[in-house]
Amino acid sequence: MRIAATIGVLLLIGTAAHAETLYYGSRAGMEVTVVSKSNIGSTHAKIGTKHTKANATAFCREYVGKVTPKCVADELKVELLPEISANCQTGKFITLNGQGYQFLGANPQYDPTGGGTEYLLTDAGGGDPLDGTSASGYDVALDQFRALCPNRARK
Known part of the structure:
Protein backbone atom coordinates (compact mmCIF):
# COMPACT_ATOMS: atom_id res chain seq x y z
CA MET A 1 0.00 0.00 0.00
CA ARG A 2 2.80 2.43 0.89
CA ILE A 3 4.63 1.62 -2.33
CA ALA A 4 1.53 2.39 -4.42
CA ALA A 5 1.01 5.68 -2.57
CA THR A 6 4.66 6.64 -3.05
CA ILE A 7 4.49 5.84 -6.77
CA GLY A 8 1.30 7.90 -7.07
CA VAL A 9 2.96 10.91 -5.40
CA LEU A 10 6.03 10.60 -7.63
CA LEU A 11 3.82 10.46 -10.73
CA LEU A 12 1.96 13.59 -9.63
CA ILE A 13 5.22 15.41 -8.95
CA GLY A 14 6.62 14.38 -12.33
CA THR A 15 3.44 15.45 -14.09
CA ALA A 16 3.34 18.84 -12.37
CA ALA A 17 6.99 19.46 -13.13
CA HIS A 18 6.43 18.80 -16.82
CA ALA A 19 2.98 20.33 -17.26
CA GLU A 20 2.24 21.75 -20.68
CA THR A 21 1.82 25.51 -20.77
CA LEU A 22 0.66 28.15 -23.23
CA TYR A 23 1.71 31.78 -23.37
CA TYR A 24 -1.08 34.36 -23.02
CA GLY A 25 1.24 37.35 -23.44
CA SER A 26 4.66 38.21 -24.80
CA ARG A 27 6.44 38.83 -21.50
CA ALA A 28 8.53 36.17 -19.75
CA GLY A 29 6.39 33.93 -17.56
CA MET A 30 3.02 34.97 -19.03
CA GLU A 31 1.80 31.38 -19.16
CA VAL A 32 -1.14 29.23 -18.17
CA THR A 33 -1.24 25.49 -17.59
CA VAL A 34 -3.08 23.25 -20.06
CA VAL A 35 -5.67 21.12 -18.22
CA SER A 36 -7.59 19.58 -21.13
CA LYS A 37 -7.62 19.15 -24.89
CA SER A 38 -10.34 17.98 -27.21
CA ASN A 39 -10.84 17.64 -30.96
CA ILE A 40 -7.37 19.06 -31.71
CA GLY A 41 -7.00 19.71 -35.44
CA SER A 42 -10.76 19.66 -36.08
CA THR A 43 -13.56 22.15 -36.65
CA HIS A 44 -14.19 22.17 -32.87
CA ALA A 45 -10.67 22.21 -31.36
CA LYS A 46 -10.54 23.24 -27.69
CA ILE A 47 -7.87 23.59 -25.03
CA GLY A 48 -8.83 24.20 -21.41
CA THR A 49 -6.38 26.10 -19.23
CA LYS A 50 -5.87 27.21 -15.66
CA HIS A 51 -3.88 30.21 -14.47
CA THR A 52 -2.14 28.65 -11.48
CA LYS A 53 -0.19 30.02 -8.57
CA ALA A 54 2.89 28.36 -10.10
CA ASN A 55 2.26 30.26 -13.37
CA ALA A 56 1.89 33.56 -11.49
CA THR A 57 5.03 32.86 -9.45
CA ALA A 58 6.98 32.17 -12.64
CA GLU A 75 -0.97 38.23 -11.60
CA LEU A 76 -3.73 35.77 -10.69
CA LYS A 77 -6.28 38.58 -11.17
CA VAL A 78 -5.43 38.86 -14.90
CA GLU A 79 -8.66 38.14 -16.76
CA LEU A 80 -8.24 35.26 -19.19
CA LEU A 81 -10.67 32.88 -20.80
CA PRO A 82 -10.54 29.37 -19.33
CA GLU A 83 -10.53 27.87 -22.83
CA ILE A 84 -9.29 28.61 -26.33
CA SER A 85 -10.99 27.24 -29.40
CA ALA A 86 -10.61 27.04 -33.15
CA ASN A 87 -12.21 25.89 -36.34
CA CYS A 88 -9.09 24.48 -37.96
CA GLN A 89 -10.84 24.25 -41.33
CA THR A 90 -11.72 27.95 -41.55
CA GLY A 91 -8.75 29.12 -39.47
CA LYS A 92 -10.92 31.16 -37.09
CA PHE A 93 -9.89 31.00 -33.44
CA ILE A 94 -10.25 32.71 -30.05
CA THR A 95 -7.23 33.36 -27.82
CA LEU A 96 -6.94 33.34 -24.03
CA ASN A 97 -7.43 37.12 -24.07
CA GLY A 98 -10.74 36.68 -25.89
CA GLN A 99 -9.41 38.09 -29.15
CA GLY A 100 -10.73 36.56 -32.35
CA TYR A 101 -8.31 35.93 -35.21
CA GLN A 102 -8.24 34.20 -38.55
CA PHE A 103 -5.30 32.14 -39.74
CA LEU A 104 -4.95 32.68 -43.50
CA GLY A 105 -2.07 30.29 -44.16
CA ALA A 106 1.50 30.68 -45.34
CA ASN A 107 2.69 34.15 -46.26
CA PRO A 108 3.76 34.05 -49.93
CA GLN A 109 6.10 36.99 -49.29
CA TYR A 110 7.86 35.39 -46.30
CA ASP A 111 11.65 35.49 -46.40
CA PRO A 112 13.32 33.38 -43.68
CA THR A 113 16.27 35.80 -43.64
CA GLY A 114 14.07 38.50 -42.17
CA GLY A 115 11.25 39.46 -44.49
CA GLY A 116 7.70 39.37 -43.15
CA THR A 117 5.88 36.79 -41.07
CA GLU A 118 5.85 33.09 -41.88
CA TYR A 119 2.04 32.93 -41.68
CA LEU A 120 -0.73 35.46 -42.19
CA LEU A 121 -3.01 36.23 -39.22
CA THR A 122 -5.72 38.88 -39.18
CA ASP A 123 -8.27 40.04 -36.65
CA ALA A 124 -11.43 37.97 -37.04
CA GLY A 125 -13.17 41.03 -38.48
CA GLY A 126 -10.57 41.34 -41.24
CA GLY A 127 -8.06 44.07 -41.85
CA ASP A 128 -4.35 43.99 -42.45
CA PRO A 129 -2.37 40.97 -41.29
CA LEU A 130 -0.53 41.24 -37.97
CA ASP A 131 2.98 42.55 -38.56
CA GLY A 132 4.86 40.02 -36.44
CA THR A 133 5.89 42.41 -33.66
CA SER A 134 5.27 41.50 -30.03
CA ALA A 135 2.99 44.56 -29.83
CA SER A 136 0.75 43.03 -32.51
CA GLY A 137 0.42 39.78 -30.53
CA TYR A 138 1.45 37.72 -33.55
CA ASP A 139 3.71 35.17 -31.80
CA VAL A 140 1.31 34.54 -28.91
CA ALA A 141 -1.70 34.18 -31.21
CA LEU A 142 0.19 31.92 -33.62
CA ASP A 143 1.39 29.66 -30.79
CA GLN A 144 -2.16 29.28 -29.51
CA PHE A 145 -3.39 28.48 -33.03
CA ARG A 146 -0.57 25.94 -33.45
CA ALA A 147 -1.62 24.23 -30.23
CA LEU A 148 -5.20 23.96 -31.51
CA CYS A 149 -4.44 23.19 -35.17
CA PRO A 150 -0.92 21.73 -35.34
CA ASN A 151 -1.26 20.52 -38.93
CA ARG A 152 -2.12 23.99 -40.26
CA ALA A 153 0.89 25.90 -38.92
CA ARG A 154 3.91 23.69 -38.44
CA LYS A 155 6.89 24.82 -36.39
Missing part, protein backbone atom coordinates in the same frame (compact mmCIF):
# COMPACT_ATOMS: atom_id res chain seq x y z
CA PHE A 59 5.84 35.51 -14.09
CA CYS A 60 6.90 37.38 -10.95
CA ARG A 61 10.29 35.62 -10.91
CA GLU A 62 11.05 35.77 -14.65
CA TYR A 63 9.58 39.15 -15.65
CA VAL A 64 9.13 41.26 -12.53
CA GLY A 65 12.32 39.91 -10.97
CA LYS A 66 10.90 39.46 -7.47
CA VAL A 67 8.33 37.02 -6.11
CA THR A 68 6.07 38.67 -3.54
CA PRO A 69 2.59 37.73 -2.34
CA LYS A 70 1.23 40.95 -3.92
CA CYS A 71 2.83 40.21 -7.29
CA VAL A 72 1.44 36.66 -7.33
CA ALA A 73 -2.03 37.86 -6.25
CA ASP A 74 -2.05 40.64 -8.86
Whole structure:
Protein backbone atom coordinates (compact mmCIF):
# COMPACT_ATOMS: atom_id res chain seq x y z
CA MET A 1 0.00 0.00 0.00
CA ARG A 2 2.80 2.43 0.89
CA ILE A 3 4.63 1.62 -2.33
CA ALA A 4 1.53 2.39 -4.42
CA ALA A 5 1.01 5.68 -2.57
CA THR A 6 4.66 6.64 -3.05
CA ILE A 7 4.49 5.84 -6.77
CA GLY A 8 1.30 7.90 -7.07
CA VAL A 9 2.96 10.91 -5.40
CA LEU A 10 6.03 10.60 -7.63
CA LEU A 11 3.82 10.46 -10.73
CA LEU A 12 1.96 13.59 -9.63
CA ILE A 13 5.22 15.41 -8.95
CA GLY A 14 6.62 14.38 -12.33
CA THR A 15 3.44 15.45 -14.09
CA ALA A 16 3.34 18.84 -12.37
CA ALA A 17 6.99 19.46 -13.13
CA HIS A 18 6.43 18.80 -16.82
CA ALA A 19 2.98 20.33 -17.26
CA GLU A 20 2.24 21.75 -20.68
CA THR A 21 1.82 25.51 -20.77
CA LEU A 22 0.66 28.15 -23.23
CA TYR A 23 1.71 31.78 -23.37
CA TYR A 24 -1.08 34.36 -23.02
CA GLY A 25 1.24 37.35 -23.44
CA SER A 26 4.66 38.21 -24.80
CA ARG A 27 6.44 38.83 -21.50
CA ALA A 28 8.53 36.17 -19.75
CA GLY A 29 6.39 33.93 -17.56
CA MET A 30 3.02 34.97 -19.03
CA GLU A 31 1.80 31.38 -19.16
CA VAL A 32 -1.14 29.23 -18.17
CA THR A 33 -1.24 25.49 -17.59
CA VAL A 34 -3.08 23.25 -20.06
CA VAL A 35 -5.67 21.12 -18.22
CA SER A 36 -7.59 19.58 -21.13
CA LYS A 37 -7.62 19.15 -24.89
CA SER A 38 -10.34 17.98 -27.21
CA ASN A 39 -10.84 17.64 -30.96
CA ILE A 40 -7.37 19.06 -31.71
CA GLY A 41 -7.00 19.71 -35.44
CA SER A 42 -10.76 19.66 -36.08
CA THR A 43 -13.56 22.15 -36.65
CA HIS A 44 -14.19 22.17 -32.87
CA ALA A 45 -10.67 22.21 -31.36
CA LYS A 46 -10.54 23.24 -27.69
CA ILE A 47 -7.87 23.59 -25.03
CA GLY A 48 -8.83 24.20 -21.41
CA THR A 49 -6.38 26.10 -19.23
CA LYS A 50 -5.87 27.21 -15.66
CA HIS A 51 -3.88 30.21 -14.47
CA THR A 52 -2.14 28.65 -11.48
CA LYS A 53 -0.19 30.02 -8.57
CA ALA A 54 2.89 28.36 -10.10
CA ASN A 55 2.26 30.26 -13.37
CA ALA A 56 1.89 33.56 -11.49
CA THR A 57 5.03 32.86 -9.45
CA ALA A 58 6.98 32.17 -12.64
CA PHE A 59 5.84 35.51 -14.09
CA CYS A 60 6.90 37.38 -10.95
CA ARG A 61 10.29 35.62 -10.91
CA GLU A 62 11.05 35.77 -14.65
CA TYR A 63 9.58 39.15 -15.65
CA VAL A 64 9.13 41.26 -12.53
CA GLY A 65 12.32 39.91 -10.97
CA LYS A 66 10.90 39.46 -7.47
CA VAL A 67 8.33 37.02 -6.11
CA THR A 68 6.07 38.67 -3.54
CA PRO A 69 2.59 37.73 -2.34
CA LYS A 70 1.23 40.95 -3.92
CA CYS A 71 2.83 40.21 -7.29
CA VAL A 72 1.44 36.66 -7.33
CA ALA A 73 -2.03 37.86 -6.25
CA ASP A 74 -2.05 40.64 -8.86
CA GLU A 75 -0.97 38.23 -11.60
CA LEU A 76 -3.73 35.77 -10.69
CA LYS A 77 -6.28 38.58 -11.17
CA VAL A 78 -5.43 38.86 -14.90
CA GLU A 79 -8.66 38.14 -16.76
CA LEU A 80 -8.24 35.26 -19.19
CA LEU A 81 -10.67 32.88 -20.80
CA PRO A 82 -10.54 29.37 -19.33
CA GLU A 83 -10.53 27.87 -22.83
CA ILE A 84 -9.29 28.61 -26.33
CA SER A 85 -10.99 27.24 -29.40
CA ALA A 86 -10.61 27.04 -33.15
CA ASN A 87 -12.21 25.89 -36.34
CA CYS A 88 -9.09 24.48 -37.96
CA GLN A 89 -10.84 24.25 -41.33
CA THR A 90 -11.72 27.95 -41.55
CA GLY A 91 -8.75 29.12 -39.47
CA LYS A 92 -10.92 31.16 -37.09
CA PHE A 93 -9.89 31.00 -33.44
CA ILE A 94 -10.25 32.71 -30.05
CA THR A 95 -7.23 33.36 -27.82
CA LEU A 96 -6.94 33.34 -24.03
CA ASN A 97 -7.43 37.12 -24.07
CA GLY A 98 -10.74 36.68 -25.89
CA GLN A 99 -9.41 38.09 -29.15
CA GLY A 100 -10.73 36.56 -32.35
CA TYR A 101 -8.31 35.93 -35.21
CA GLN A 102 -8.24 34.20 -38.55
CA PHE A 103 -5.30 32.14 -39.74
CA LEU A 104 -4.95 32.68 -43.50
CA GLY A 105 -2.07 30.29 -44.16
CA ALA A 106 1.50 30.68 -45.34
CA ASN A 107 2.69 34.15 -46.26
CA PRO A 108 3.76 34.05 -49.93
CA GLN A 109 6.10 36.99 -49.29
CA TYR A 110 7.86 35.39 -46.30
CA ASP A 111 11.65 35.49 -46.40
CA PRO A 112 13.32 33.38 -43.68
CA THR A 113 16.27 35.80 -43.64
CA GLY A 114 14.07 38.50 -42.17
CA GLY A 115 11.25 39.46 -44.49
CA GLY A 116 7.70 39.37 -43.15
CA THR A 117 5.88 36.79 -41.07
CA GLU A 118 5.85 33.09 -41.88
CA TYR A 119 2.04 32.93 -41.68
CA LEU A 120 -0.73 35.46 -42.19
CA LEU A 121 -3.01 36.23 -39.22
CA THR A 122 -5.72 38.88 -39.18
CA ASP A 123 -8.27 40.04 -36.65
CA ALA A 124 -11.43 37.97 -37.04
CA GLY A 125 -13.17 41.03 -38.48
CA GLY A 126 -10.57 41.34 -41.24
CA GLY A 127 -8.06 44.07 -41.85
CA ASP A 128 -4.35 43.99 -42.45
CA PRO A 129 -2.37 40.97 -41.29
CA LEU A 130 -0.53 41.24 -37.97
CA ASP A 131 2.98 42.55 -38.56
CA GLY A 132 4.86 40.02 -36.44
CA THR A 133 5.89 42.41 -33.66
CA SER A 134 5.27 41.50 -30.03
CA ALA A 135 2.99 44.56 -29.83
CA SER A 136 0.75 43.03 -32.51
CA GLY A 137 0.42 39.78 -30.53
CA TYR A 138 1.45 37.72 -33.55
CA ASP A 139 3.71 35.17 -31.80
CA VAL A 140 1.31 34.54 -28.91
CA ALA A 141 -1.70 34.18 -31.21
CA LEU A 142 0.19 31.92 -33.62
CA ASP A 143 1.39 29.66 -30.79
CA GLN A 144 -2.16 29.28 -29.51
CA PHE A 145 -3.39 28.48 -33.03
CA ARG A 146 -0.57 25.94 -33.45
CA ALA A 147 -1.62 24.23 -30.23
CA LEU A 148 -5.20 23.96 -31.51
CA CYS A 149 -4.44 23.19 -35.17
CA PRO A 150 -0.92 21.73 -35.34
CA ASN A 151 -1.26 20.52 -38.93
CA ARG A 152 -2.12 23.99 -40.26
CA ALA A 153 0.89 25.90 -38.92
CA ARG A 154 3.91 23.69 -38.44
CA LYS A 155 6.89 24.82 -36.39
